[in-house]
Amino acid sequence: MPTYRAPVKDMQFVLHDVLNVSGSDIPGYEELESDFTNAVLEEAGKLTSEVLAPLNVVGDTEGCRLENGVVYTPTGFKDAFEQVKEGGWTGLDMPEEYGGQNMPYVLGTAVGEMFSSANQAFTMYQGLTHGAASAVLAHGTDDQKAKWLPKMVSCEWTGTMNLTEPHCGTDLGLMRTKAEPQGDGSYKISGQKIFISAGDHDMSDNVVHLVLAKIPGGPEGIKGVSLFIVPKFLVDDDGNVGARNGVSVGNIEEKMGIHGNSTCVLNYDEAEGYLLGEEHKGMRAMFTMMNEARIGVGMQGLSQAEVAYQNAVDYAKDRLQGRDVTGTKNPDGPADPLIVHPDIRRSLMDQKSFAEGARAFILWGATLIDAAHRKDDKDADGLISLMTPVIKGFLTDEGYDMTVLAQQVYGGHGYIEEHGMSQFTRDARIAMIYEGANGVQALDLVGRKLGQDGGKHVMAFFEMVKDFCKENSDDEGLKDFIEPLKAASKDLQAAGMYFMQNGMKNPNNALAGSYDFMHLFGHVCLGLMWAKMAKASNAALAAGTDDAAFYETKLTTGRYYMARRLPATAMHLARIQSGADTVMGLDAEAF
Numbered sequence: 001m002p003t004y005r006a007p008v009k010d011m012q013f014v015l016h017d018v019l020n021v022s023g024s025d026i027p028g029y030e031e032l033e034s035d036f037t038n039a040v041l042e043e044a045g046k047l048t049s050e051v052l053a054p055l056n057v058v059g060d061t062e063g064c065r066l067e068n069g070v071v072y073t074p075t076g077f078k079d080a081f082e083q084v085k086e087g088g089w090t091g092l093d094m095p096e097e098y099g100g101q102n103m104p105y106v107l108g109t110a111v112g113e114m115f116s117s118a119n120q121a122f123t124m125y126q127g128l129t130h131g132a133a134s135a136v137l138a139h140g141t142d143d144q145k146a147k148w149l150p151k152m153v154s155c156e157w158t159g160t161m162n163l164t165e166p167h168c169g170t171d172l173g174l175m176r177t178k179a180e181p182q183g184d185g186s187y188k189i190s191g192q193k194i195f196i197s198a199g200d201h202d203m204s205d206n207v208v209h210l211v212l213a214k215i216p217g218g219p220e221g222i223k224g225v226s227l228f229i230v231p232k233f234l235v236d237d238d239g240n241v242g243a244r245n246g247v248s249v250g251n252i253e254e255k256m257g258i259h260g261n262s263t264c265v266l267n268y269d270e271a272e273g274y275l276l277g278e279e280h281k282g283m284r285a286m287f288t289m290m291n292e293a294r295i296g297v298g299m300q301g302l303s304q305a306e307v308a309y310q311n312a313v314d315y316a317k318d319r320l321q322g323r324d325v326t327g328t329k330n331p332d333g334p335a336d337p338l339i340v341h342p343d344i345r346r347s348l349m350d351q352k353s354f355a356e357g358a359r360a361f362i363l364w365g366a367t368l369i370d371a372a373h374r375k376d377d378k379d380a381d382g383l384i385s386l387m388t389p390v391i392k393g394f395l396t397d398e399g400y401d402m403t404v405l406a407q408q409v410y411g412g413h414g415y416i417e418e419h420g421m422s423q424f425t426r427d428a429r430i431a432m433i434y435e436g437a438n439g440v441q442a443l444d445l446v447g448r449k450l451g452q453d454g455g456k457h458v459m460a461f462f463e464m465v466k467d468f469c470k471e472n473s474d475d476e477g478l479k480d481f482i483e484p485l486k487a488a489s490k491d492l493q494a495a496g497m498y499f500m501q502n503g504m505k506n507p508n509n510a511l512a513g514s515y516d517f518m519h520l521f522g523h524v525c526l527g528l529m530w531a532k533m534a535k536a537s538n539a540a541l542a543a544g545t546d547d548a549a550f551y552e553t554k555l556t557t558g559r560y561y562m563a564r565r566l567p568a569t570a571m572h573l574a575r576i577q578s579g580a581d582t583v584m585g586l587d588a589e590a591f
């Protein structure tokens with residue numbers, strides 16, 4: 001069975017050596033002293049590796065089941081959920097007034113990675129609740145916040161997000177679910193939603209659905225969509241759960257992975273609902289949830305890569321096959337362990353350099369979110385808005401690829417179920433699809449985010465990379481980092497320039513290159529993270545440390561990324577610059 005060890009030391013390195021969180025002027029960060037974050041991460045590490053990780057395979061093999069309209073989660077999920085609630089983990093970064101602990105989002109993000117690595121399907125129940133609670137927090141009235149938030153923050157009631165319908169996924173303007181005003185401030189919601197994660201289960205007293213629907217007579221298309229709170233059980237003014245509302249589970253989907261999470265068809269039949277935010281501004285309100293969810297989904301890419309990598313390393317050290325061509329390493333055994341072989345090393349280095357780079361990228365992104373929320377920093381807000389599709393799309397594509405590499409280390413033993421490696425691949429696959437399929441993330445990046453606020457945020461990113469390279473150009477210890485980063489950043493700028501010069505003439509020139517652009521951007525971000533990690537490692541070594549091996553390992557891993565992974569930017573640029581002609585060259589009939 002696979003195991004999971006929380007990467008506490010690596011998280012501490014990113015938080016303190018690289019991001020210097022406790023030295024930041026973001027309100028609340030002064031609490032993030034190294035001892036404190038270490039204690040929180042160690043505790044989360046224990047819970048995730050000892051309680052949640054062993055349930056991962058149980059969830060995969062048992063799945064959820066629907067019996068007489070009731071959804072049951074796999075054996076052990078309910079008890080584990082109680083432990084998570086009792087530990088206060090569900091409200092770590094939620095406001096104290098609603099029962100949370102008001103910790104910065106960055107700490108919640110580090111803890112979230114552990115939860116997701118240990119058991120992605122399980123963690124989605126609380127993850128979706130967190131997203132729904134954030135939407136209520138941002139758009140709810142005071143009464144709505146008082147009524148719904150305390151129970152959602154504690155996960156006594158869980159949350160869902162309901163966008164998708166059978167005929168509309170990406171194109172939400174086609175939505176048919178209706179919301180009829182009742183004249184008393186409430187609405188009657190009718191329609192069918194499909195693929196609703198955590199849509200129903202037996203682990204909480206109520207489920208608070210956030211549902212997109214159209215109020216009849218409103219604007220056509222996406223502009224006519226509003227957001228509603230629709231509970232599974234109605235709640236009276238004193239917060240007591242009462243009668244069943246008009247929402248029922250039609251089915252739970254059979255699917256490729258995340259079997260422990262119930263993916264439900266939900267039928268709404270004149271269910272009572274309450275407007276969240278303004279009429280016809282539902283997408284704006286839902287975006288609060290979706291942006292948070294997109295970062296959470298990007299993290300799923302990292303989290304599955306990390307846990308798959310850990311197991312692949314163990315296996316590569318244990319499995320004896322073939323001999324090291326440069327000299328036997330295990331003379332007393334019948335063969336050397338897999339880890340001696342350069343091709344296995346390549347695979348493990350790809351995985352390691354991705355996971356550590358992605359961790360730094362996500363935690364840095366989380367500091368931008370904290371700066372935006374806690375300091376009202378508009379530049380940080382713009383930058384994270386630009387980065388969100390990159391975090392979601394790049395990290396989930398790469399994360400999935402890394403789980404495949406980890407599976408490959410096991411050979412045939414990775415393909416059979418006995419070792420549990422295929423679950424990581426199957427679970428990671430969904431992250432490329434939901435929360436806006438990755439192709440659509442790339443369109444969002446190129447079509448919307450690049451030009452947002454006159455291109456100010458992408459220019460700020462280029463400046464940031466340029467300044468870093470300039471400041472460190474004379475540093476001999478960073479010579480393997482600065483030149484590759486400069487070259488990659490130039491590729492990114494050239495791609496942006498290509499879109500500016502050719503996208504107007506023919507929008508397909510930009511759209512056909514958008515996926516490559518998302519990956520090009522992702523590599524530059526990870527290149528920047530590796531350069532920053534190298535600088536922090538050099539500083540630690542120069543200052544004297546009792547763990548030189550950790551920092552030396554960082555430098556070697558970073559050099560690998562710069563030499564072997566970052567050059568992908570040139571390929572992406574070449575593809576982008578080839579334009580749309582070859583992509584669109586065939587008539588549809590020719591396929």
Ligand SMILES: Cc1cc2nc3c(=O)[nH]c(=O)nc-3n(C[C@H](O)[C@H](O)[C@H](O)COP(=O)(O)OP(=O)(O)OC[C@H]3O[C@@H](n4cnc5c(N)ncnc54)[C@H](O)[C@@H]3O)c2cc1C
Nearest residue numbers: 161162163164168169170195196197434435436437439440
């Ligand atoms: C396990 C699971 C859990 C889910 N959980 C939830 C949930 O909790 N709540 C919820 O509301 N939904 C959920 N979804 C739905 C998910 O978000 C959608 O499946 C996804 O948004 C894509 O919609 P679709 O499946 O209808 O694909 P379509 O919209 O039909 O798209 C099909 C393909 O075409 C591409 N495409 C579409 N439009 C364009 C375009 N203009 N240009 C280029 N390419 C395009 C897409 O990238 C995609 O690859 C879940 C889905 C699954 C499978």
